[in-house]
Amino acid sequence: MQKILVVEDDQVLNAGLCYNLREGGYEPVSAYNLEQAQSAFSAMEFALILLDVNFPEGDGFQFAGYVRERSRTPIFFLTACDMDADIMKGFDAGADDYMTKPFNVKILMQRIRAVLRRYQEQPREGQNGERYFCGNLMIDFEGYVVKKKGTPLTLTPTEFKLLFKLCRNPRIVLTRRVLLEEIWDAKENFVDEHALTVQMSRLKSKISDDEYSYIKTVYGMGYQWIGEKHE
Template sequence: MKLMVVEDDRIIATGLEYSLQQEGYEVVLAYSFQEAKKLITNNTFDLCLLDITLPDGNGYEICKEIKKDQDIPVIFLTALEDEVNVVMGLDLGADDYVVKPFRIRELISRIRSVLRRYHKESEENIINIGNVEVHIRENRIYKNKEEIILTSMEYRLLMQLVNHRGQVLTRNQLLEGIWDVSGDFVNDNTLTVYIKRLRTKLGDDLANPTLVKTIRGIGYCIDK
Protein backbone atom coordinates (compact mmCIF):
# COMPACT_ATOMS: atom_id res chain seq x y z
CA MET A 1 0.00 0.00 0.00
CA LYS A 2 1.17 3.49 -0.85
CA LEU A 3 1.16 6.23 1.80
CA MET A 4 1.88 9.93 1.52
CA VAL A 5 3.50 11.55 4.55
CA VAL A 6 3.40 15.36 4.68
CA GLU A 7 5.74 16.60 7.41
CA ASP A 8 8.03 19.64 7.30
CA ASP A 9 10.37 18.34 10.02
CA ARG A 10 12.75 16.24 7.94
CA ILE A 11 14.02 14.21 10.89
CA ILE A 12 10.47 13.18 11.84
CA ALA A 13 9.61 12.56 8.19
CA THR A 14 12.65 10.33 7.64
CA GLY A 15 11.91 8.39 10.82
CA LEU A 16 8.31 7.84 9.74
CA GLU A 17 9.43 6.77 6.28
CA TYR A 18 11.79 4.14 7.70
CA SER A 19 9.29 2.79 10.26
CA LEU A 20 6.43 2.54 7.76
CA GLN A 21 8.64 0.89 5.16
CA GLN A 22 9.57 -1.71 7.77
CA GLU A 23 5.84 -2.50 7.97
CA GLY A 24 5.71 -3.11 4.23
CA TYR A 25 4.24 0.24 3.14
CA GLU A 26 5.48 2.24 0.19
CA VAL A 27 6.09 5.78 1.46
CA VAL A 28 6.26 9.07 -0.44
CA LEU A 29 7.37 12.18 1.49
CA ALA A 30 6.37 15.80 1.06
CA TYR A 31 7.76 18.64 3.16
CA SER A 32 5.40 21.44 2.09
CA PHE A 33 1.90 22.19 0.86
CA GLN A 34 3.07 22.70 -2.72
CA GLU A 35 5.00 19.41 -2.79
CA ALA A 36 1.97 17.58 -1.42
CA LYS A 37 -0.34 19.19 -3.96
CA LYS A 38 1.86 18.00 -6.84
CA LEU A 39 1.99 14.49 -5.43
CA ILE A 40 -1.80 14.33 -5.07
CA THR A 41 -2.17 15.39 -8.70
CA ASN A 42 0.24 12.79 -10.07
CA ASN A 43 -0.25 9.81 -7.73
CA THR A 44 -2.86 7.59 -6.15
CA PHE A 45 -2.43 6.91 -2.45
CA ASP A 46 -4.10 4.46 -0.08
CA LEU A 47 -3.75 6.79 2.92
CA CYS A 48 -2.29 10.22 3.73
CA LEU A 49 -0.60 11.36 6.96
CA LEU A 50 -0.75 15.14 7.23
CA ASP A 51 1.06 17.50 9.55
CA ILE A 52 -1.18 20.49 10.30
CA THR A 53 1.45 23.26 10.36
CA LEU A 54 3.52 23.64 7.17
CA PRO A 55 5.85 26.42 5.98
CA ASP A 56 3.62 27.40 3.03
CA GLY A 57 0.18 26.34 4.18
CA ASN A 58 -1.49 23.75 6.40
CA GLY A 59 -2.77 20.22 6.47
CA TYR A 60 -6.38 21.36 6.34
CA GLU A 61 -5.91 22.71 2.81
CA ILE A 62 -4.22 19.48 1.73
CA CYS A 63 -7.12 17.50 3.20
CA LYS A 64 -9.53 19.62 1.15
CA GLU A 65 -7.53 18.92 -2.02
CA ILE A 66 -7.51 15.18 -1.30
CA LYS A 67 -11.19 14.87 -0.44
CA LYS A 68 -12.26 17.08 -3.34
CA ASP A 69 -11.62 14.41 -5.97
CA GLN A 70 -10.76 11.18 -4.14
CA ASP A 71 -12.05 9.11 -1.25
CA ILE A 72 -8.69 8.55 0.45
CA PRO A 73 -8.33 8.17 4.23
CA VAL A 74 -6.51 10.97 6.04
CA ILE A 75 -4.85 10.97 9.46
CA PHE A 76 -3.64 14.26 10.96
CA LEU A 77 -0.35 14.48 12.87
CA THR A 78 -0.91 17.30 15.33
CA ALA A 79 1.08 18.99 18.07
CA LEU A 80 -0.58 19.00 21.48
CA GLU A 81 -1.41 22.70 21.27
CA ASP A 82 -3.19 22.12 17.94
CA GLU A 83 -5.40 19.35 19.28
CA VAL A 84 -8.24 21.73 20.01
CA ASN A 85 -8.34 22.59 16.28
CA VAL A 86 -8.41 19.02 15.07
CA VAL A 87 -12.21 19.11 14.98
CA MET A 88 -11.76 21.33 11.93
CA GLY A 89 -9.87 18.55 10.22
CA LEU A 90 -12.49 15.98 11.14
CA ASP A 91 -15.18 18.27 9.72
CA LEU A 92 -13.20 18.37 6.47
CA GLY A 93 -13.38 14.58 6.24
CA ALA A 94 -10.25 13.44 8.09
CA ASP A 95 -10.54 9.96 9.59
CA ASP A 96 -8.34 10.21 12.68
CA TYR A 97 -5.58 12.22 14.34
CA VAL A 98 -2.48 11.39 16.38
CA VAL A 99 -0.96 13.83 18.84
CA LYS A 100 2.80 14.45 18.81
CA PRO A 101 4.94 13.11 20.30
CA PHE A 102 3.49 9.71 19.50
CA ARG A 103 4.74 6.15 19.66
CA ILE A 104 5.25 4.62 16.23
CA ARG A 105 3.32 1.47 17.22
CA GLU A 106 0.31 3.61 18.09
CA LEU A 107 0.48 5.36 14.73
CA ILE A 108 0.77 2.08 12.84
CA SER A 109 -2.20 0.70 14.78
CA ARG A 110 -4.27 3.77 13.84
CA ILE A 111 -3.24 3.41 10.19
CA ARG A 112 -4.27 -0.23 10.10
CA SER A 113 -7.56 0.52 11.82
CA VAL A 114 -8.47 3.26 9.33
CA LEU A 115 -7.46 1.13 6.35
CA ARG A 116 -9.51 -1.82 7.64
CA ARG A 117 -12.53 0.44 8.04
CA TYR A 118 -12.15 1.81 4.52
CA HIS A 119 -11.67 -1.60 2.99
CA LYS A 120 -14.65 -3.02 4.87
CA GLU A 121 -16.87 -0.18 3.68
CA SER A 122 -15.71 -0.40 0.07
CA GLU A 123 -14.96 -4.10 -0.12
CA GLU A 124 -16.35 -5.89 -3.14
CA ASN A 125 -17.86 -9.28 -2.53
CA ILE A 126 -16.01 -10.75 -5.52
CA ILE A 127 -12.31 -10.19 -6.17
CA ASN A 128 -10.90 -11.38 -9.49
CA ILE A 129 -7.35 -12.73 -9.75
CA GLY A 130 -6.87 -13.77 -13.34
CA ASN A 131 -9.58 -16.38 -13.95
CA VAL A 132 -9.97 -17.04 -10.21
CA GLU A 133 -12.86 -15.48 -8.28
CA VAL A 134 -12.66 -14.96 -4.52
CA HIS A 135 -16.14 -14.61 -3.00
CA ILE A 136 -15.38 -12.80 0.25
CA ARG A 137 -18.68 -13.08 2.12
CA GLU A 138 -19.24 -16.71 1.20
CA ASN A 139 -15.60 -17.73 1.82
CA ARG A 140 -15.60 -19.58 -1.51
CA ILE A 141 -13.09 -19.71 -4.37
CA TYR A 142 -13.98 -20.40 -8.00
CA LYS A 143 -11.97 -20.92 -11.15
CA ASN A 144 -13.79 -20.84 -14.48
CA LYS A 145 -17.03 -20.99 -12.44
CA GLU A 146 -16.01 -24.26 -10.74
CA GLU A 147 -15.46 -24.18 -7.00
CA ILE A 148 -11.96 -24.80 -5.67
CA ILE A 149 -11.88 -26.53 -2.30
CA LEU A 150 -9.15 -25.17 -0.02
CA THR A 151 -8.15 -26.24 3.45
CA SER A 152 -8.55 -23.62 6.19
CA MET A 153 -4.80 -22.99 6.16
CA GLU A 154 -4.68 -22.63 2.37
CA TYR A 155 -7.62 -20.24 2.52
CA ARG A 156 -5.99 -18.11 5.22
CA LEU A 157 -2.81 -17.96 3.17
CA LEU A 158 -4.71 -16.91 0.05
CA MET A 159 -6.62 -14.22 1.96
CA GLN A 160 -3.38 -12.85 3.42
CA LEU A 161 -2.15 -12.31 -0.14
CA VAL A 162 -5.52 -11.08 -1.45
CA ASN A 163 -5.89 -8.52 1.35
CA HIS A 164 -2.46 -7.12 0.46
CA ARG A 165 -2.78 -7.18 -3.32
CA GLY A 166 0.09 -5.35 -4.96
CA GLN A 167 2.19 -5.59 -1.79
CA VAL A 168 5.06 -8.05 -1.36
CA LEU A 169 4.70 -10.01 1.87
CA THR A 170 7.78 -11.53 3.41
CA ARG A 171 7.74 -15.15 4.54
CA ASN A 172 7.70 -13.98 8.17
CA GLN A 173 4.68 -11.76 7.53
CA LEU A 174 2.83 -14.66 5.94
CA LEU A 175 3.76 -17.00 8.78
CA GLU A 176 2.48 -14.51 11.35
CA GLY A 177 -0.76 -14.14 9.41
CA ILE A 178 -1.56 -17.84 9.03
CA TRP A 179 -0.25 -19.13 12.37
CA ASP A 180 -2.74 -21.73 13.53
CA VAL A 181 -4.15 -20.76 16.93
CA SER A 182 -5.29 -24.35 17.45
CA GLY A 183 -1.65 -25.31 17.79
CA ASP A 184 -0.79 -26.77 14.38
CA PHE A 185 2.87 -26.12 13.74
CA VAL A 186 3.60 -23.74 10.89
CA ASN A 187 7.21 -23.04 9.99
CA ASP A 188 9.16 -21.81 7.01
CA ASN A 189 9.31 -25.21 5.33
CA THR A 190 5.59 -25.75 5.88
CA LEU A 191 4.87 -22.39 4.26
CA THR A 192 6.70 -23.53 1.12
CA VAL A 193 4.48 -26.61 0.98
CA TYR A 194 1.29 -24.53 1.40
CA ILE A 195 2.36 -22.10 -1.32
CA LYS A 196 2.92 -25.03 -3.70
CA ARG A 197 -0.44 -26.61 -2.81
CA LEU A 198 -2.25 -23.31 -3.23
CA ARG A 199 -0.69 -22.72 -6.64
CA THR A 200 -1.61 -26.25 -7.73
CA LYS A 201 -5.25 -25.83 -6.70
CA LEU A 202 -5.49 -22.41 -8.38
CA GLY A 203 -4.04 -23.90 -11.56
CA ASP A 204 -0.97 -21.69 -11.38
CA ASP A 205 2.11 -22.70 -13.35
CA LEU A 206 4.52 -24.04 -10.73
CA ALA A 207 7.53 -23.36 -12.97
CA ASN A 208 6.43 -19.84 -13.85
CA PRO A 209 3.60 -18.76 -11.49
CA THR A 210 1.51 -15.76 -12.55
CA LEU A 211 -1.12 -15.70 -9.79
CA VAL A 212 0.91 -16.15 -6.61
CA LYS A 213 4.22 -14.64 -7.65
CA THR A 214 7.58 -15.24 -6.03
CA ILE A 215 9.64 -12.10 -5.44
CA ARG A 216 13.06 -13.66 -5.14
CA GLY A 217 14.82 -13.00 -1.86
CA ILE A 218 11.79 -11.20 -0.38
CA GLY A 219 8.54 -13.16 -0.41
CA TYR A 220 5.31 -13.48 -2.38
CA CYS A 221 2.60 -11.27 -3.83
CA ILE A 222 -0.60 -11.17 -5.84
CA ASP A 223 -0.86 -8.27 -8.28
CA LYS A 224 -3.68 -5.78 -8.02
Protein backbone atom coordinates in the same frame (compact mmCIF):
# COMPACT_ATOMS: atom_id res chain seq x y z
CA MET B 1 2.28 -2.62 -1.78
CA GLN B 2 0.11 0.26 -0.54
CA LYS B 3 1.50 3.75 -1.02
CA ILE B 4 1.23 6.25 1.84
CA LEU B 5 1.91 9.95 1.30
CA VAL B 6 3.83 11.44 4.23
CA VAL B 7 3.37 15.22 4.33
CA GLU B 8 5.74 16.52 7.02
CA ASP B 9 8.19 19.43 6.78
CA ASP B 10 10.48 18.14 9.54
CA GLN B 11 12.91 16.07 7.49
CA VAL B 12 14.10 13.94 10.43
CA LEU B 13 10.55 13.09 11.48
CA ASN B 14 9.55 12.49 7.86
CA ALA B 15 12.43 10.05 7.45
CA GLY B 16 11.52 8.28 10.69
CA LEU B 17 7.89 7.91 9.66
CA CYS B 18 8.91 6.55 6.28
CA TYR B 19 11.26 4.04 7.91
CA ASN B 20 8.50 2.70 10.17
CA LEU B 21 6.02 2.57 7.31
CA ARG B 22 8.45 0.56 5.19
CA GLU B 23 9.02 -1.78 8.13
CA GLY B 24 5.24 -2.14 8.35
CA GLY B 25 4.99 -3.25 4.74
CA TYR B 26 3.95 0.04 3.13
CA GLU B 27 5.55 2.17 0.43
CA PRO B 28 5.97 5.73 1.78
CA VAL B 29 6.30 8.79 -0.45
CA SER B 30 7.71 11.92 1.20
CA ALA B 31 6.46 15.48 0.72
CA TYR B 32 8.05 18.31 2.69
CA ASN B 33 5.59 21.07 1.79
CA LEU B 34 2.06 21.45 0.48
CA GLU B 35 3.14 22.08 -3.10
CA GLN B 36 5.03 18.76 -3.17
CA ALA B 37 2.06 17.07 -1.51
CA GLN B 38 -0.36 18.35 -4.13
CA SER B 39 1.97 17.34 -6.94
CA ALA B 40 2.39 13.82 -5.54
CA PHE B 41 -1.35 13.46 -4.93
CA SER B 42 -2.07 14.46 -8.53
CA ALA B 43 0.52 12.06 -9.94
CA MET B 44 -0.05 8.92 -7.85
CA GLU B 45 -2.74 6.91 -6.13
CA PHE B 46 -2.37 6.56 -2.37
CA ALA B 47 -3.94 4.23 0.17
CA LEU B 48 -3.64 6.90 2.88
CA ILE B 49 -2.28 10.41 3.48
CA LEU B 50 -0.36 11.06 6.71
CA LEU B 51 -0.57 14.82 7.13
CA ASP B 52 0.89 17.48 9.40
CA VAL B 53 -1.04 20.70 10.03
CA ASN B 54 1.49 23.53 10.27
CA PHE B 55 3.45 24.56 7.19
CA PRO B 56 5.13 27.90 6.39
CA GLU B 57 2.99 28.34 3.28
CA GLY B 58 -0.36 27.25 4.70
CA ASP B 59 -2.01 24.56 6.77
CA GLY B 60 -2.84 20.91 6.32
CA PHE B 61 -6.55 21.56 6.78
CA GLN B 62 -6.62 23.34 3.42
CA PHE B 63 -4.83 20.47 1.72
CA ALA B 64 -7.23 18.00 3.34
CA GLY B 65 -10.13 19.96 1.87
CA TYR B 66 -8.44 19.87 -1.54
CA VAL B 67 -8.05 16.09 -1.29
CA ARG B 68 -11.57 15.48 0.01
CA GLU B 69 -13.11 17.37 -2.92
CA ARG B 70 -11.40 14.97 -5.30
CA SER B 71 -10.98 11.66 -3.52
CA ARG B 72 -12.09 9.30 -0.75
CA THR B 73 -8.44 8.64 0.16
CA PRO B 74 -8.20 8.30 3.97
CA ILE B 75 -6.54 11.26 5.70
CA PHE B 76 -4.67 10.82 8.98
CA PHE B 77 -3.57 14.01 10.75
CA LEU B 78 -0.35 13.78 12.77
CA THR B 79 0.34 17.11 14.42
CA ALA B 80 1.46 19.04 17.49
CA CYS B 81 -1.89 20.89 17.53
CA ASP B 82 -3.56 19.21 20.50
CA MET B 83 -6.36 21.63 21.36
CA ASP B 84 -9.89 20.26 21.12
CA ALA B 85 -10.76 22.94 18.57
CA ASP B 86 -7.87 21.84 16.33
CA ILE B 87 -8.89 18.19 16.56
CA MET B 88 -12.50 19.07 15.70
CA LYS B 89 -11.27 21.20 12.79
CA GLY B 90 -9.27 18.24 11.52
CA PHE B 91 -12.31 15.98 11.46
CA ASP B 92 -14.38 18.74 9.87
CA ALA B 93 -11.73 19.00 7.14
CA GLY B 94 -12.33 15.35 6.28
CA ALA B 95 -9.88 13.48 8.51
CA ASP B 96 -10.45 9.80 9.23
CA ASP B 97 -8.19 9.92 12.29
CA TYR B 98 -6.09 12.42 14.20
CA MET B 99 -3.09 11.84 16.46
CA THR B 100 -1.06 14.43 18.33
CA LYS B 101 2.71 14.68 18.80
CA PRO B 102 4.58 13.27 20.63
CA PHE B 103 3.22 9.87 19.75
CA ASN B 104 3.92 6.17 20.22
CA VAL B 105 5.02 4.69 16.90
CA LYS B 106 3.46 1.29 17.60
CA ILE B 107 0.09 2.89 18.36
CA LEU B 108 0.40 5.08 15.26
CA MET B 109 0.98 2.02 13.08
CA GLN B 110 -1.98 0.22 14.66
CA ARG B 111 -4.26 3.17 14.02
CA ILE B 112 -3.06 3.49 10.43
CA ARG B 113 -3.91 -0.18 9.91
CA ALA B 114 -7.32 0.39 11.51
CA VAL B 115 -8.08 3.28 9.13
CA LEU B 116 -7.00 1.25 6.11
CA ARG B 117 -9.08 -1.71 7.30
CA ARG B 118 -12.19 0.50 7.57
CA TYR B 119 -11.55 1.74 4.06
CA GLN B 120 -11.04 -1.72 2.59
CA GLU B 121 -13.90 -3.44 4.42
CA GLN B 122 -16.67 -1.90 2.37
CA PRO B 123 -20.20 -3.14 3.09
CA ARG B 124 -21.07 -6.43 1.41
CA GLU B 125 -24.86 -6.18 1.34
CA GLY B 126 -26.47 -5.24 -1.94
CA GLN B 127 -24.08 -7.33 -4.02
CA ASN B 128 -26.75 -7.79 -6.67
CA GLY B 129 -26.84 -4.08 -7.31
CA GLU B 130 -29.38 -3.41 -4.57
CA ARG B 131 -30.17 0.25 -4.07
CA TYR B 132 -31.83 1.73 -1.03
CA PHE B 133 -34.21 4.67 -1.52
CA CYS B 134 -35.34 6.85 1.37
CA GLY B 135 -36.73 10.36 1.14
CA ASN B 136 -34.57 12.17 -1.40
CA LEU B 137 -31.61 9.79 -0.91
CA MET B 138 -30.43 6.94 -3.10
CA ILE B 139 -27.78 4.70 -1.53
CA ASP B 140 -25.97 2.14 -3.68
CA PHE B 141 -24.18 -0.14 -1.20
CA GLU B 142 -22.31 -2.07 -3.84
CA GLY B 143 -21.24 0.96 -5.85
CA TYR B 144 -20.38 3.00 -2.74
CA VAL B 145 -22.54 5.84 -4.07
CA VAL B 146 -24.92 8.17 -2.23
CA LYS B 147 -27.08 10.64 -4.12
CA LYS B 148 -29.30 13.37 -2.73
CA LYS B 149 -31.96 14.65 -5.12
CA GLY B 150 -29.91 13.02 -7.87
CA THR B 151 -26.68 14.80 -6.94
CA PRO B 152 -23.78 12.60 -5.75
CA LEU B 153 -22.54 13.25 -2.21
CA THR B 154 -18.90 12.95 -1.22
CA LEU B 155 -18.65 10.76 1.88
CA THR B 156 -15.53 9.50 3.57
CA PRO B 157 -15.23 5.72 4.09
CA THR B 158 -16.05 6.21 7.78
CA GLU B 159 -19.13 8.31 7.01
CA PHE B 160 -20.36 5.69 4.55
CA LYS B 161 -19.92 2.90 7.09
CA LEU B 162 -21.86 4.90 9.65
CA LEU B 163 -24.63 5.48 7.13
CA PHE B 164 -24.64 1.80 6.19
CA LYS B 165 -24.84 0.70 9.82
CA LEU B 166 -27.68 3.09 10.63
CA CYS B 167 -29.95 2.57 7.66
CA ARG B 168 -29.53 -1.22 7.87
CA ASN B 169 -30.86 -1.04 11.44
CA PRO B 170 -33.95 1.20 11.10
CA ARG B 171 -35.66 2.41 14.27
CA ILE B 172 -33.01 0.70 16.43
CA VAL B 173 -31.03 2.96 18.76
CA LEU B 174 -27.38 2.19 18.11
CA THR B 175 -25.40 3.14 21.18
CA ARG B 176 -22.18 5.10 21.01
CA ARG B 177 -20.32 2.07 22.35
CA VAL B 178 -21.67 -0.20 19.60
CA LEU B 179 -20.72 2.26 16.87
CA LEU B 180 -17.27 2.89 18.33
CA GLU B 181 -16.51 -0.80 18.73
CA GLU B 182 -17.72 -1.80 15.29
CA ILE B 183 -16.32 1.12 13.30
CA TRP B 184 -13.38 2.50 15.28
CA ASP B 185 -11.96 -0.64 16.92
CA ALA B 186 -12.50 0.84 20.38
CA LYS B 187 -11.67 -2.48 22.03
CA GLU B 188 -8.08 -1.81 21.05
CA ASN B 189 -8.37 1.84 22.10
CA PHE B 190 -7.41 3.14 18.66
CA VAL B 191 -10.01 5.91 18.60
CA ASP B 192 -10.19 9.58 19.42
CA GLU B 193 -13.00 10.45 21.82
CA HIS B 194 -14.27 13.17 19.48
CA ALA B 195 -14.40 10.98 16.39
CA LEU B 196 -17.95 9.66 16.58
CA THR B 197 -19.56 13.00 17.50
CA VAL B 198 -17.80 14.90 14.72
CA GLN B 199 -18.20 12.25 12.03
CA MET B 200 -21.89 11.80 12.82
CA SER B 201 -22.48 15.55 12.82
CA ARG B 202 -20.78 15.84 9.44
CA LEU B 203 -22.77 12.93 8.01
CA LYS B 204 -26.06 14.43 9.21
CA SER B 205 -25.19 17.81 7.69
CA LYS B 206 -24.54 16.16 4.31
CA ILE B 207 -27.67 14.03 4.03
CA SER B 208 -30.32 16.01 5.93
CA ASP B 209 -32.30 19.08 4.87
CA ASP B 210 -35.46 20.96 5.82
CA GLU B 211 -37.61 18.08 4.59
CA TYR B 212 -35.79 15.04 5.99
CA SER B 213 -33.50 14.59 8.97
CA TYR B 214 -32.93 10.79 8.62
CA ILE B 215 -30.81 10.40 11.78
CA LYS B 216 -32.08 11.07 15.28
CA THR B 217 -29.70 11.79 18.14
CA VAL B 218 -30.90 9.96 21.25
CA TYR B 219 -29.17 11.98 23.93
CA GLY B 220 -27.23 9.95 26.45
CA MET B 221 -27.54 6.81 24.34
CA GLY B 222 -26.63 7.05 20.67
CA TYR B 223 -28.23 7.42 17.24
CA GLN B 224 -31.25 6.07 15.38
CA TRP B 225 -32.16 5.87 11.68
CA ILE B 226 -35.66 7.34 11.38
CA GLY B 227 -35.75 7.51 7.59
CA GLU B 228 -38.41 9.82 6.22
CA LYS B 229 -39.82 10.73 9.63
CA HIS B 230 -38.92 14.01 11.27
CA GLU B 231 -36.70 14.06 14.33
